[in-house]
Structure formats: structure tokens, C-alpha cells
Amino acid sequence: MLGLARRAGLLLIGQDQVLASRKSHESMVVVVTNDCSANVRRALQSWEDKGEVTVIVLKNTDRATLGAYLGVGSAQIAALPRGGLAEKVLSLYDRSDADEQN
Numbered sequence: 001m002l003g004l005a006r007r008a009g010l011l012l013i014g015q016d017q018v019l020a021s022r023k024s025h026e027s028m029v030v031v032v033t034n035d036c037s038a039n040v041r042r043a044l045q046s047w048e049d050k051g052e053v054t055v056i057v058l059k060n061t062d063r064a065t066l067g068a069y070l071g072v073g074s075a076q077i078a079a080l081p082r083g084g085l086a087e088k089v090l091s092l093y094d095r096s097d098a099d100e101q102n
Contacts, residue, residue, distance in 0.1 A: 030079040031088040
């Protein structure tokens with residue numbers, strides 16, 4: 001789904017794009033890798049506490065893997081503005097989380 005969002009031009013990739021665009025987007029779904037830097041997590045935590053973003057941590061995915069999925073060298077963070085595609089990503093993540101618990 002993230003690859004589809006990238007092809008549609010909706011996906012923001014990299015901390016510079018995501019953190020800068022947060023000011024212009026009302027609400028976003030943010031995907032981070034399990035090896036995401038502490039500075040990025042700290043910035044996201046304050047937004048998440050305010051309800052401005054929903055953060056999904058990809059447990060078994062590192063920067064190189066996410067980058068390969070998205071067709072870039074390496075990426076620790078990607079984001080989608082709230083909307084249909086972001087809601088689909090959330091629903092897929094919620095379903096996979098339930099599968100891991102069973």
C-alpha cells in the first residue's frame with residue numbers, strides 16, 4: 001500500500017519531508033522503522049500525544065528494508081496525509097497486529 005501511495009504522489013519519505021510537512025497537513029499516518037532515531041521518535045511522540053498523527057512502528061523492518069520497499073536507498077520514516085489510503089494502511093496494520101497476537 002505504501003508503494004501505491006508513493007506512485008500516487010501522496011507518500012512523504014524521510015524525516016525532513018515528514019517533519020516539515022507536519023505543519024501543513026491536518027493529520028497524518030506515520031510509519032517508522034524499528035531502528036528509527038531517538039530524535040525522530042521524540043518529535044513524533046509530542047504530535048501523537050496531541051492526536052495529530054498516528055504512528056505505526058514496523059517491528060521487523062529496518063531502514064534498508066523500508067527503503068527497498070519504497071524504491072529509495074534507505075528510509076526510517078514515511079507518512080501519508082489522512083484519507084482513504086491512510087485509513088487502508090491503518091486497517092491492514094490493525095489486522096496484522098491481531099494476527100500476531102493469535
